[in-house]
Amino acid sequence: MPILSPDELAKEKVAAVQEYSLLAGHSVANIFRQPRYLGDLLIQADLIGVGSLPIVTLTGLSIGAVLALQTSSTLQQFGSVSLTGQLVSFSMIKEIGPVLTSLMVAGRAATGMASELGSMKVTEQIDAMRALGTDPMKKLVTPRLFATVIMLFFLTIIADFMGLLGGYIVAITLLGLTTQQYWTSAYQQLQFADVFQGLSKPFFFGFIIATVGCYYGFSTKGGTQGVGRSTTQAMVASSVLILIFDFFITRLLIGVFGR
Amino acid sequence: MIGETSTNGHHPSPEVVIEFRDVELGFDQHLVLREVSFRLFRGETKVLFGVAGSGKSVLLKLAMGLLKPDSGTIMVLGQEVSSMPEAELFELRRNIGMVFQESALFDSLTVEENVAFRLIEEHTPPDETRHRVEEALSFVELQHTMQKFPSQLSGGMRRRVAIARAIVSHPEVILYDSPTGGLDPITSTTIVELLVKQRDVYQTSALMVTHRLQDGFIMATHRYNQEKQQMEPVDHGVNTNTSFLILRDGKVIFDGSAHELRGSTDEYIKEYIS
Numbered sequence: 001m002p003i004l005s006p007d008e009l010a011k012e013k014v015a016a017v018q019e020y021s022l023l024a025g026h027s028v029a030n031i032f033r034q035p036r037y038l039g040d041l042l043i044q045a046d047l048i049g050v051g052s053l054p055i056v057t058l059t060g061l062s063i064g065a066v067l068a069l070q071t072s073s074t075l076q077q078f079g080s081v082s083l084t085g086q087l088v089s090f091s092m093i094k095e096i097g098p099v100l101t102s103l104m105v106a107g108r109a110a111t112g113m114a115s116e117l118g119s120m121k122v123t124e125q126i127d128a129m130r131a132l133g134t135d136p137m138k139k140l141v142t143p144r145l146f147a148t149v150i151m152l153f154f155l156t157i158i159a160d161f162m163g164l165l166g167g168y169i170v171a172i173t174l175l176g177l178t179t180q181q182y183w184t185s186a187y188q189q190l191q192f193a194d195v196f197q198g199l200s201k202p203f204f205f206g207f208i209i210a211t212v213g214c215y216y217g218f219s220t221k222g223g224t225q226g227v228g229r230s231t232t233q234a235m236v237a238s239s240v241l242i243l244i245f246d247f248f249i250t251r252l253l254i255g256v257f258g259r
Numbered sequence: 260m261i262g263e264t265s266t267n268g269h270h271p272s273p274e275v276v277i278e279f280r281d282v283e284l285g286f287d288q289h290l291v292l293r294e295v296s297f298r299l300f301r302g303e304t305k306v307l308f309g310v311a312g313s314g315k316s317v318l319l320k321l322a323m324g325l326l327k328p329d330s331g332t333i334m335v336l337g338q339e340v341s342s343m344p345e346a347e348l349f350e351l352r353r354n355i356g357m358v359f360q361e362s363a364l365f366d367s368l369t370v371e372e373n374v375a376f377r378l379i380e381e382h383t384p385p386d387e388t389r390h391r392v393e394e395a396l397s398f399v400e401l402q403h404t405m406q407k408f409p410s411q412l413s414g415g416m417r418r419r420v421a422i423a424r425a426i427v428s429h430p431e432v433i434l435y436d437s438p439t440g441g442l443d444p445i446t447s448t449t450i451v452e453l454l455v456k457q458r459d460v461y462q463t464s465a466l467m468v469t470h471r472l473q474d475g476f477i478m479a480t481h482r483y484n485q486e487k488q489q490m491e492p493v494d495h496g497v498n499t500n501t502s503f504l505i506l507r508d509g510k511v512i513f514d515g516s517a518h519e520l521r522g523s524t525d526e527y528i529k530e531y532i533s
Contacts, residue, residue: 132376132424
């Protein structure tokens with residue numbers, strides 16, 4: 001790999017940001033332009049949404065159970081084990097549900113998009129598509145973007161519910177709480193702002209996963225090795241961006257709703 | 260050469276379908292094409308020769324609008340592709356077919372879906388799509404492979420499917436990027452026969468990149484006999500619908516007919532065609 005001078009490196013990075021911004025902008029704008037690929041959207045929704053269901057379900061269940069266990073040991077010191085449901089529901093719905101689901105989906109979908117589109121790029125299939133008069137942005141990127149955003153929203157709801165269920169199983173079997181105690185505590189303190197905060201994040205994270213995955217796929221160079229590199233970069237970049245944006249979105253929404 | 264014989268004033272000038280005017284393009288401060296100028300006329304097949312890295316494939320991608328030149332003008336079917344926005348290029352490309360060097364078939368689609376791709380995008384009725392796909396695949400004698408995936412085909416078969424995909428919409432111009440590259444001599448001859456058939460049956464204009472001299476000379480010395488359904492030598496020696504263009508280090512060093520090529524006194528060209 002050639003060593004670049006600082007100004008060349010800076011130019012390369014600025015060009016990458018510009019290309020990413022153009023791809024993201026076009027992919028959103030294409031929803032208002034013909035043709036629309038509803039069939040491709042449904043295929044991607046199936047691949048991303050239904051395909052991610054087992055891992056999201058398992059992760060939600062496991063994290064919910066662990067959260068209940070961890071928080072109960074602290075709550076026990078204050079004699080407030082009955083608040084376990086509240087802590088699990090707050091943590092899952094506001095933060096862990098959307099972030100963890102997004103990271104899981106990023107691991108599957110962003111890497112899948114980068115490797116699939118990257119393979120198409122290095123074998124000239126993207127150029128062939130352009131040569132056949134079809135816009136790859138409309139055909140390949142836009143359906144993936146909207147499928148990811150829509151499905152991540154529903155996957156987050158499922159992960160939240162599974163987390164609460166995991167916490168419930170632990171609360172009943174290990175902590176000696178009753179069903180009513182757990183669910184009342186989990187539900188009672190929950191407000192619209194908490195649910196809104198948790199369910200608005202998937203829209204931003206879904207956008208990051210799809211655009212980053214597609215960007216790295218489209219910018220793949222250098223054969224199969226390049227495809228591998230793009231796949232890794234897509235995973236790392238989308239995960240880092242999700243964590244960074246999570247902080248800013250959380251700060252913004254706390255500022256708006258005051259909690 | 261077609262361009263020369265037609266400017267005598269007795270016949271109307273043939274229509275120019277592709278024209279390059281002083282086109283230059285570089286990558287990473289290295290000039291790949293320098294002041295490239297030539298014209299392709301309607302019904303003509305121009306064979307592009309040159310050693311590896313001389314800019315042949317880049318030239319085809321420029322003609323297709325897949326790349327933009329640094330300077331110069333490229334006219335395709337009367338439209339300036341060098342300055343055309345991508346959205347308008349998609350419309351123009353529907354009149355141009357392209358066969359890529361490594362076929363570039365969509366590996367997740369069947370042969371039928373690959374060939375039908377453009378027709379499906381154009382919302383052609385399913386019955387007509389099916390009929391035209393069968394017609395294109397029978398042209399390349401691969402109608403029995405419709406349900407197969409590209410990975411199940413040999414290299415030569417993939418190249419023929421790529422030709423079927425390029426011709427299915429009856430384009431006005433076809434760009435062939437090394438259609439026989441990496442294939443054995445027998446398969447290569449089969450592919451060249453298909454190109455001759457396409458040229459003589461449908462009178463399609465074409466730019467054909469190759470580094471195999473024999474392919475170009477077969478194109479220039481043969482015609483397709485529709486009655487006998489086979490390729491045969493031309494009566495008078497050379498097919499006037501075929502011309503040659505040679506690139507060296509990104510510059511055009513020859514643009515003319517087979518006769519002119521054989522009679523060239525340029526040492527590089529003499530060595531190249533020997």
